[in-house]
Amino acid sequence: MNDIATQANPLGVYLKDRRSKLDPAAFGLPAGRRRTPGLRREEVALRANISPTWYTWLEQGRGGAPSADVLDRIASALMLTEVEREHLFLLALGHQPEVRYRKDEGITPRLQRVLDALNPCPALVHTATWHIVGWNRAATILLTDYGALPPEERNVLRFIFLNPSVRAAQEDWESVARFVVSVFRATTARAGAAVEVQPLVDELTRRSPDFARMWSDNDVSSHGGGVKRLRHPVLGPLALEYSAFAVDGRPDLSMIVYNPATPADTERVRALMQAPPATSP
Structure with missing residues (x-):
């Protein structure tokens, strides 16, 4: 993808990149013959419980800004880390996600x-x-x-x-x-x-x-x-x-x-x- 497309749709570029780095076998999905590495769009959409069409639009820069709830589900579907999830919110909404409460996990x-x-x-x-x-x-x-x-x-x-x-x-x-x-x-x-x-x-x-x-x-x-x-x-x-x-x-x-x-x-x-x-x- 050229630089102009990347600048026009950074969210779509990031989603596609994260999707391409996932191993289908790790999710119990058949590897088979895939035209591109990683998960398919419809597989991410199924894991995030959203419409495949809506997810496709997000990667294509269509359909408007997603809600925080949808972004959270996509982040979980893509197995994003905390910093990756934060970056996803910044790209999609222009601000960091709200702090999420965690049961006490201690410190490192x-x-x-x-x-x-x-x-x-x-x-x-x-x-x-x-x-x-x-x-x-x-x-x-x-x-x-x-x-x-x-x-x-x-x-x-x-x-x-x-x-x-x-x-x-x-x-x-x-x-x-x-x-x-x-x-x-x-x-x-x-x-x-x-x-x-x-x-x-x-x-x-x-x-x-x-x-x-x-x-x-x-x-x-x-x-x-x-x-x-x-x-x-x-x-x-x-x-x-x-x-x-x-x-x-x-x-x-x-x-x-x-x-x-x-x-x-x-x-x-x-x-x-x-x-x-x-x-x-």
């Missing part, structure tokens, strides 16, 4: 090594539902020993509203709690996880009048960055600058890095991390 060893390299700065990775799935040793020492908790209890909203120690450690608990609730509402809606988080919302509404009050306000906000002020049981008052980052290739995950606000605070945290663990009498 590579991402864990990134967290560990950030010591003595506490760092966390959480899902769109604010479930903690990764942390480093500094986070364990300064924030919460997440590894000592059952996986289902590692949720930021549970810490803020149901854990008295976490509540007491916040210099301005009301502001922190309101902020967490507003970001939680926004991220879960963006990820399409409203159904999945409803049991947690119902539980917190029953058990915490404060949560019920804040949830009813319907406030939303983005995470961004700021300063977190803690009352640490050993270090005393402590200021931590924080920033939130998207995890490349995992739009359902966010990383939060807390940086001690002053060199002196950094040294205090480092010294605490190097101190031998306390022994029971």
